[in-house]
Amino acid sequence: MPKACTKPLKQQPFQTYRDPETGRWYVVRTPTPIQTLSSTLEQPQDQKAG
Structure with a gap:
């Protein structure tokens, strides 16, 4: 019997x-979710440049 997926959809x-x-x-880009944006901002500068 198949199991239900527990991962949230992306x-x-x-x-x-x-x-x-x-x-x-028409295709319209959506803004970056706040959670993703805040985790990106918390990374050190040298990791962003790479």
Whole structure:
């Protein structure tokens, strides 16, 4: 019997929208989540440059 996955799903870095008048699809980048941003800011400077 299959086991349920317990890992949270990863958020995509974009959203898609469809214009109902033209039928065109648009891709819009979403901002970086606060948790990821704060963990990036906490890294020492020499690790960021690499």
